[in-house]
Amino acid sequence: MNEQxxxxxxxxxxxxxxxxxxxxxxxxxxxVAVRAVAILAALVIAGVVTILLTxxxxxxxxxxxxxxxxxxxxxxxKTFQDIAILLCTSLAVTPAFRMRFWNIGAExxxxxxxxxxxxxxxxxxxxxxxxxxxxxxxxxSVLAGAIFGLIxxxxxxxxxxxxxxxxxxxxxxxxxxxxxxxxxxxxxxSNTVGPSILSHGWYPxxxxxxxxxxxxxxxxxxxxxxxxxxxxxxxxxxxxxxESENTARYIGINVKKVIIRTMILSGAIxxxxxxxxxxxxxxSIDSNIVGGRGFTAIMVSWLAKFNPVMMTLTSFLLVFLERxxxxxxxxxxxxxxFSDIISGIILFFIIGCEFFINYQVHINxxxxxxxxxEKEVSGQ
Amino acid sequence: xxxxxxxxxxxxxxLRNITKRFGSVIANDRVSMELRRGEILAILGENGSGxxxxxxxxxxxxxxxxxxxxxDGKEAVINSPKDxxxxxxxxxxxxxxxxxxxxxxENIILGIKDGKRYNIKAASEKVxxxxxxxxxxxxxxxxxxxMSVSEKQTVEIIKVLYRGAxxxxxxxxTAVLTPQETERxxxxxRRMREDGKSxxxxxxxxxxxxxxxxxxxxxxxxAYVGTVNTSETNEQALTDMMVGQKVELNIERTPPAxxxxxxxxxxxxxxxxxxxGVKILNDISFRARAGEILGIAGISGSGQRELLExxxxxxxxxxxxxxxxxxKTGELVNLRAKTPLQIRDLGIRLSFVxxxxxxxxxxxxxxxxxxxxxxxxxxxxxxxxxxxxxxxxAERIIDSLQVSTPGPKTQVRKLSGGNVQKVLVGREIAxxxxxxxxxxxxRGLDINSSYMIYRLLNEQKEKGxxxxxxxxxxxxxxxxxxxIMVISQGTVTGMLDxxxxxxxxVGLLMTKGANGGAVNAPERETGSExxxxxxxx
Numbered sequence: 053m054n055e056q057x058x059x060x061x062x063x064x065x066x067x068x069x070x071x072x073x074x075x076x077x078x079x080x081x082x083x084v085a086v087r088a089v090a091i092l093a094a095l096v097i098a099g100v101v102t103i104l105l106t107x108x109x110x111x112x113x114x115x116x117x118x119x120x121x122x123x124x125x126x127x128x129x130k131t132f133q134d135i136a137i138l139l140c141t142s143l144a145v146t147p148a149f150r151m152r153f154w155n156i157g158a159e160x161x162x163x164x165x166x167x168x169x170x171x172x173x174x175x176x177x178x179x180x181x182x183x184x185x186x187x188x189x190x191x192x193s194v195l196a197g198a199i200f201g202l203i204x205x206x207x208x209x210x211x212x213x214x215x216x217x218x219x220x221x222x223x224x225x226x227x228x229x230x231x232x233x234x235x236x237x238x239x240x241x242s243n244t245v246g247p248s249i250l251s252h253g254w255y256p257x258x259x260x261x262x263x264x265x266x267x268x269x270x271x272x273x274x275x276x277x278x279x280x281x282x283x284x285x286x287x288x289x290x291x292x293x294x295e296s297e298n299t300a301r302y303i304g305i306n307v308k309k310v311i312i313r314t315m316i317l318s319g320a321i322x323x324x325x326x327x328x329x330x331x332x333x334x335x336s337i338d339s340n341i342v343g344g345r346g347f348t349a350i351m352v353s354w355l356a357k358f359n360p361v362m363m364t365l366t367s368f369l370l371v372f373l374e375r376x377x378x379x380x381x382x383x384x385x386x387x388x389x390f391s392d393i394i395s396g397i398i399l400f401f402i403i404g405c406e407f408f409i410n411y412q413v414h415i416n417x418x419x420x421x422x423x424x425x426e427k428e429v430s431g432q
Numbered sequence: 433x434x435x436x437x438x439x440x441x442x443x444x445x446x447l448r449n450i451t452k453r454f455g456s457v458i459a460n461d462r463v464s465m466e467l468r469r470g471e472i473l474a475i476l477g478e479n480g481s482g483x484x485x486x487x488x489x490x491x492x493x494x495x496x497x498x499x500x501x502x503x504d505g506k507e508a509v510i511n512s513p514k515d516x517x518x519x520x521x522x523x524x525x526x527x528x529x530x531x532x533x534x535x536x537x538e539n540i541i542l543g544i545k546d547g548k549r550y551n552i553k554a555a556s557e558k559v560x561x562x563x564x565x566x567x568x569x570x571x572x573x574x575x576x577x578x579m580s581v582s583e584k585q586t587v588e589i590i591k592v593l594y595r596g597a598x599x600x601x602x603x604x605x606t607a608v609l610t611p612q613e614t615e616r617x618x619x620x621x622r623r624m625r626e627d628g629k630s631x632x633x634x635x636x637x638x639x640x641x642x643x644x645x646x647x648x649x650x651x652x653x654x655a656y657v658g659t660v661n662t663s664e665t666n667e668q669a670l671t672d673m674m675v676g677q678k679v680e681l682n683i684e685r686t687p688p689a690x691x692x693x694x695x696x697x698x699x700x701x702x703x704x705x706x707x708x709g710v711k712i713l714n715d716i717s718f719r720a721r722a723g724e725i726l727g728i729a730g731i732s733g734s735g736q737r738e739l740l741e742x743x744x745x746x747x748x749x750x751x752x753x754x755x756x757x758x759x760k761t762g763e764l765v766n767l768r769a770k771t772p773l774q775i776r777d778l779g780i781r782l783s784f785v786x787x788x789x790x791x792x793x794x795x796x797x798x799x800x801x802x803x804x805x806x807x808x809x810x811x812x813x814x815x816x817x818x819x820x821x822x823x824x825x826a827e828r829i830i831d832s833l834q835v836s837t838p839g840p841k842t843q844v845r846k847l848s849g850g851n852v853q854k855v856l857v858g859r860e861i862a863x864x865x866x867x868x869x870x871x872x873x874x875r876g877l878d879i880n881s882s883y884m885i886y887r888l889l890n891e892q893k894e895k896g897x898x899x900x901x902x903x904x905x906x907x908x909x910x911x912x913x914x915x916i917m918v919i920s921q922g923t924v925t926g927m928l929d930x931x932x933x934x935x936x937x938v939g940l941l942m943t944k945g946a947n948g949g950a951v952n953a954p955e956r957e958t959g960s961e962x963x964x965x966x967x968x969x
Contacts (some may be wrong), residue, residue, distance in 0.1 A: 071495065073453075073454070074454075283816050283817060284815045284816050284817065285809055285810060285815060285816070285817050286815070287817075288802070288805065288809050288817050289809075291795075291798070291802075292795060292798075292806065295795040295796070295797050295798065296791055296792070296795055296796075298788065298791050298792040299791070299792050299793070299794065299795050299806070301746055301772075302744070302746060302772065302784070302786060302792045302793065303772060303773075303806050303807065304745070304771050304772030304773030304774075304776065306771075
């Protein structure tokens with residue numbers, strides 16, 4: 053036995069170079085300052101990368117970026133429309149996330165809403181009065197989203213299936229259902245069913261602004277979800293189930309019921325987003341109409357730490373990056389990947405700075421103390 | 433191994449001015465101490481006195497902020513558990529770090545890089561060799577999930593011996609053992625000492641310190657208090673050193689306040705939902721009276737937790753009755769197959785302090801106010817929660833139970849163990865219960881917090897509440913409870929009067945019908961547990 057242990061090796065390294073400790077509490081000002089520095093650093097690095105890769109002046113690239121999102125009235129409206137849709141989708145997934153139910157099926161749930169809306173327009177358009185059609189479209193969309201949310205929830209609640217895989221697979225079902233609808237609605241074999249077929253049940257434009265309705269819905273929804281999550285009994289139950297199912301059972305919360313109820317809500321809001329997309333703006337449908345926003349919404353929600361008010365900022369950030377970088381690619385004639393590189397750098401810094409907000413890094417070089425004489429410690 | 437400088441009595445391990453901070457909290461403040469070769473040194477201190485933190489620095493889990501560690505007179509730089517192994521230090525942690533689906537031998541050789549080929553047979557052989565040398569009984573081919581707690585601990589000990597450790601650190605090794613298992617562990621430790629190993633044992637239990645150790649080092653609030661020879665001290669002196677002030681060791685016990693039954697459990701059976709057919713509770717019958725403390729003693733995992741959880745409505749019983757008796761009206765209310773909310777709706781105030789405080793009783797990430805609201809959020813009409821009453825309650829509890837917290841908006845997980853428990857017990861008592869069940873309510877608490885909990889339980893008893901107390905420290909059970917029910921493997925093996933029962937008697941009943949689980953225990957037999965009944969005594 054004893055022969056096993058070898059004598060300790062001689063060490064030259066006295067202490068590890070870097071040590072990391074968690075900060076006990078972070079003042080608000082400090083958190084803001086760290087984030088500001090991070091954004092600044094991101095812009096500098098992205099600028100250097102721009103010069104190295106393209107030789108363009110980074111300032112003009114940033115100006116173009118800004119113009120891409122805020123260049124003119126219509127562009128601003130479109131930016132806010134994108135924010136509205138992304139924000140609504142993020143608000144939809146957030147109650148499920150607060151419950152630690154990793155719903156990554158928002159894409160499919162929104163698409164199901166789009167499909168149900170398009171189907172109502174196709175089937176009843178011109179047959180029934182417009183006001184009735186609009187109501188039916190709304191009911192169909194919300195129901196379709198809710199059903200798409202309900203199915204994985206029932207399986208999770210009763211048989212503890214993995215909700216991440218389940219909701220992901222449901223996305224493909226939604227895509228195939230849309231493809232199926234396209235075949236029926238448009239016999240020409242086109243992969244889009246456009247406004248010429250979906251010509252009825254268009255939601256009204258408020259004050260002549262096509263996107264205003266969606267923006268108002270997003271604003272109202274943000275407030276509603278904020279209050280729902282933080283100040284209602286349902287919201288409290290969601291938090292308890294999310295934090296600890298055992299505590300929920302101990303208190304007597306019906307965990308199954310909360311999972312199912314929350315996913316119906318989550319899916320229903322996704323369905324509503326589908327209505328806004330098809331009935332409110334595009335009046336057309338194809339299998340890619342959601343365009344990955346169901347997934348981007350997950351990032352929006354996480355970045356905002358599931359806080360609906362913060363999500364207005366994070367959805368703004370992501371839309372700004374997407375639209376700005378897209379404009380840069382077009383205007384300077386860059387490869388589309390270039391805009392992804394710029395967005396990636398900026399996101400990396402913004403997400404990475406959270407570490408420096410929550411943790412303190414000490415560099416230990418040269419801080420080794422000489423042994424002090426032992427101090428006498430008082431005994432009893 | 434060079435034998436120079438390794439004679440008994442020479443310092444094997446020396447700590448000089450070790451300081452460790454976590455944020456602004458000082459866990460260890462300039463601690464200096466020494467472990468001699470071939471001795472058993474007990475480290476004694478209340479919870480939060482920094483014992484485990486200090487040991488973790490020797491084991492390479494943490495790195496000290498200041499100070500030096502010397503092993504065999506030479507300065508040791510320990511940055512990782514691997515470094516620690518190389519210096520011949522092995523730590524057996526309170527929470528075992530084993531892989532359930534591996535065998536004992538596989539766990540033992542896991543992570544060893546000696547440049548040789550993987551040879552499980554040779555490893556098993558060596559495990560047997562070590563076992564026979566020190567008196568362990570272990571089957572190297574047995575899977576961890578099939579093992580009792582004591583067997584798992586044995587695997588952990590062999591694991592560090594296998595790696596050639598000659599300084600062993602055991603962090604509260606007896607917390608999970610029965611008195612008999614503890615005795616066997618101590619025999620093993622004594623044999624290791626004879627073999628020249630140096631051993632540090634962390635424990636709360638004074639009588640164990642007196643029994644096993646050669647010297648005792650006492651820490652208080654992260655600082656070194658002193659070291660004494662065990663033979664020259666006594667329990668009272670050690671307690672004084674540990675708490676810094678004289679602590680009355682007697683728990684006050686008033687006569688039962690009432691004399692009628694409040695909760696009647698008859699022939700209760702419950703099987704584990706996850707493991708088919710394993711009976712966790714087997715024909716349990718007892719009555720809890722108003723105005724008394726009914727203690728439940730047993731080795732941990734004998735079904736105490738499940739018994740309370742079944743009464744609280746968290747598990748479905750297979751058969752039997754749980755009945756609540758309204759004394760004034762004589763009305764009997766069936767509680768079986770009721771959810772916690774249904775029980776509340778029946779107007780029965782059944783409070784429950786579960787074993788898992790942050791995993792069941794409280795939500796760690798929520799603040800104190802929201803945790804108060806767990807019991808009351810449904811109150812009031814409408815969709816919205818009212819945070820004012822829970823806020824008032826939180827402030828009342830912080831004030832009356834001296835919870836040390838920056839305020840009611842502090843997340844519960846940031847509080848220390850004792851304060852977490854005060855919050856939980858405070859909330860459950862605030863419901864003005866008629867039955868109060870508490871599972872291990874003082875586990876991990878320091879002496880002062882423990883006494884506060886005892887006092888609160890006694891107050892409830894005097895108010896006429898039927899208190900059910902699941903405990904592990906037999907001295908406390910004997911001092912606090914009016915009656916003590918002993919269970920072993922889901923069966924009641926005895927009901928004793930707390931005023932006259934002997935500790936040995938309880939210990940015996942605890943292991944009655946129990947088999948396996950001990951260091952030297954024979955192979956587990958099946959079916960025998962059903963045959964032992966309380967009538968045998």
